[in-house]
Amino acid sequence: xTGKTRSIVILTGAGISAESGLGTFRxxxxxxxxxxxxxxxxxxxxxxxxxLVHDFYNARRKNLIEALPNAAHAALARLEQSWEGDxxxxxxxxxxxxxxxxxxxxxxxxxxxxxxxxxxxxxxxAWDGDMGIATACPSCGIRQAMRPHVVWFxxxxxxxxxxxxxxxxxxxxxxxxxSGQVYPAAGFVAELRRAGRAHTVELNLExxxxxxxxxxxxxxxxxxxxxxxxxxxxxxx
Numbered sequence: 737x738t739g740k741t742r743s744i745v746i747l748t749g750a751g752i753s754a755e756s757g758l759g760t761f762r763x764x765x766x767x768x769x770x771x772x773x774x775x776x777x778x779x780x781x782x783x784x785x786x787x788l789v790h791d792f793y794n795a796r797r798k799n800l801i802e803a804l805p806n807a808a809h810a811a812l813a814r815l816e817q818s819w820e821g822d823x824x825x826x827x828x829x830x831x832x833x834x835x836x837x838x839x840x841x842x843x844x845x846x847x848x849x850x851x852x853x854x855x856x857x858x859x860x861x862a863w864d865g866d867m868g869i870a871t872a873c874p875s876c877g878i879r880q881a882m883r884p885h886v887v888w889f890x891x892x893x894x895x896x897x898x899x900x901x902x903x904x905x906x907x908x909x910x911x912x913x914x915s916g917q918v919y920p921a922a923g924f925v926a927e928l929r930r931a932g933r934a935h936t937v938e939l940n941l942e943x944x945x946x947x948x949x950x951x952x953x954x955x956x957x958x959x960x961x962x963x964x965x966x967x968x969x970x971x972x973x
Contacts, residue, residue, distance in 0.1 A: 741935075741969075743822035745899075745906040746812060747921055751913025751941055752958045753831055756803045778889050786869050786880070793884045794866045797849055801864060805837035808912070808962035813838035815966045818973065824902045826895075828914065828921055830886050845893040845921065851885035854878065860885055893920060903928060909936045910965075913958050916944030925949045939965055 750758070775781040776792040816823050816839055825842045827834060830849040834842050852863035852871075859875035863885075871882045887893050903909070909928050916922045922945075928934045929949050938950040939961045947953055954961045 741821070741907045741972075743902070743906040744815075744819065744824070744908045744910070745902050745934075746823075746825045746910045746912065747914060747924060748812075748825065748827045748829060748834070748912045749914030749918075749921075750829060751915075752808050752962070753803070753806075753829055753833055754913070754941075755808070755957060755959050756806045756831075756833055758800065758803055758829075758831055758833075773889065777886075779891065782883060782888070789883075790866075790868050793849065793886070797864065797866075797884075800831050800849055803831070803833065805833040806959050808958040809833050809837035809839070811963040811966040812912075815969060816841060818970055820973075822902070822905065824899075824906075826899050826902075826921075828918065830884075843895040843898060845887070845895055845899065847884070847886035847894060849884060849886060852882050853885040854881050855883055856881040896920070903934075904931075906934050909934045910939060911937070911944075911950070912939045912962060914940065914944060916946035922946060937965070 771792065775785065776789050782789045812825060812834065816825065823841055825834060825839055827842060827844055828846050830844065830847055832848060832850055850862060850864055851860055852867060853860045854873035854876060856878045857873060857876040859873055861874055867882055867884070869880050872879045873882055903924060909925065911925060914921065925936050925946060926949055928936055936950045938944060938947055938953040940955055941957060942955055943953065954965055
């Protein structure tokens with residue numbers, strides 16, 4: 737990478753939180769192998785069996801509350817605090833470990849597990865307890881309408897206008913802990929490559945499906961490769 741970097745966009749996926757004890761979807765022990773995600777991560781699955789879906793997310797919420805940010809989360813928070821240019825962290829994760837590590841400029845394109853949303857009035861609120869079909873919306877009072885504030889398969893990701901605007905002007909794009917299989921996020925690097933402006937870097941446990949699209953790759957556990965790369969960036973300031 738040469739020249740002055742003024743704008744950074746960082747994309748993170750499940751791999752950055754795996755060392756905090758939060759399971760990924762696509763590794764050999766991931767959630768794909770334990771659940772039929774068409775039943776627990778789609779609007780249709782929620783309509784068919786809301787009890788099952790609530791039980792699934794209640795368990796994930798408890799796991800998240802007990803988890804702690806790791807060194808990779810802390811390194812990105814330190815980078816944001818030290819960076820004088822534009823900075824945006826886009827995460828595919830529904831956990832809040834980036835925020836708990838100190839990150840401020842974060843967009844959750846797939847929603848947030850520690851929030852709930854009413855399917856009737858669209859009210860969104862913080863939510864750390866269990867949720868079920870009898871849970872009433874704190875805004876409109878309707879029961880059987882509350883759901884996790886997460887984007888399920890077949891639903892539109894959040895904040896896409898803000899994300900694409902940041903990508904259009906960034907000089908450096910980091911993809912961290914992602915499989916390169918979930919769109920639209922998996923297509924970000926291809927769009928940046930066509931534009932030919934941003935330096936693109938993959939930081940991952942292993943090469944993703946789209947690794948050849950990146951100009952640079954660093955591979956290993958997130959708690960090693962992310963802090964190391966951040967230290968390199970900070971030394972250039």
